[in-house]
Amino acid sequence: DTGVSQDPRHKITKRGQNVTFRCDPISEHNRLYWYRQTLGQGPEFLTYFQNEAQLEKSRLLSDRFSAERPKGSFSTLEIQRTEQGDSAMYLCASSLEVVVTGELFFGEGSRLTVL
Amino acid sequence: AQKVTQAQTEISVVEKEDVTLDCVYETRDTTYYLFWYKQPPSGELVFLIRRNSFDEQNEISGRYSWNFQKSTSSFNFTITASQVVDSAVYFCALSENTDKLIFGTGTRLQVFP
Numbered sequence: 079d080t081g082v083s084q085d086p087r088h089k090i091t092k093r094g095q096n097v098t099f100r101c102d103p104i105s106e107h108n109r110l111y112w113y114r115q116t117l118g119q120g121p122e123f124l125t126y127f128q129n130e131a132q133l134e135k136s137r138l139l140s141d142r143f144s145a146e147r148p149k150g151s152f153s154t155l156e157i158q159r160t161e162q163g164d165s166a167m168y169l170c171a172s173s174l175e176v177v178v179t180g181e182l183f184f185g186e187g188s189r190l191t192v193l
Numbered sequence: 194a195q196k197v198t199q200a201q202t203e204i205s206v207v208e209k210e211d212v213t214l215d216c217v218y219e220t221r222d223t224t225y226y227l228f229w230y231k232q233p234p235s236g237e238l239v240f241l242i243r244r245n246s247f248d249e250q251n252e253i254s255g256r257y258s259w260n261f262q263k264s265t266s267s268f269n270f271t272i273t274a275s276q277v278v279d280s281a282v283y284f285c286a287l288s289e290n291t292d293k294l295i296f297g298t299g300t301r302l303q304v305f306p
Contacts, residue, residue: 118298
């Protein structure tokens with residue numbers, strides 16, 4: 079069994095370009111989360127899915143951000159018209175649905191640098 | 194409002210020393226959960242412990258122990274006889290009965306041989 083995998087691990091782009099990150103959760107996990115982590119800070123919640131349904135979105139997720147999980151398996155996070163402030167590590171995590179677990183299994187992240 | 198404060202930005206110790214990482218939280222809910230995660234240099238956050246607000250018993254797991262005190266809104270983490278492999282950033286987090294975690298800013302622990 080592999081853990082949560084994210085692709086690409088690193089992405090350098092120019093301001094104004096679009097980027098897309100992919101996350102493959104642990105296969106039996108039905109919940110999938112996206113967090114963002116900037117240097118020296120803790121992860122900040124962006125959004126989460128239960129199966130294919132997007133159940134919650136943070137105010138941090140501006141109109142330029144869109145996340146999908148079309149078949150309830152892998153997920154994509156797209157950022158349109160990137161800005162330098164989007165530079166961060168984008169973390170994906172997955173978990174099994176129970177009332178509350180908090181035991182999220184994280185991937186190694188996708189680091190975005192916007193020039 | 195929910196908030197987690199980890200006042201110690203960085204701690205350095207020599208191997209075999211004991212070290213305590215502090216965590217103070219704010220919440221208005223009576224039902225909540227507290228967590229500690231470890232982020233080694235590889236970057237992958239690793240779950241260490243979960244505590245619910247109704248269980249104030251301290252917990253020990255090997256060299257790790259956690260002290261939960263509702264009276265002071267603290268959930269401190271102690272590593273006994275630290276080892277070089279303990280070097281990482283440690284995050285405390287809070288959840289108000291959902292899977293959305295509010296993380297603190299982390300404490301970077303460096304253990305020197």
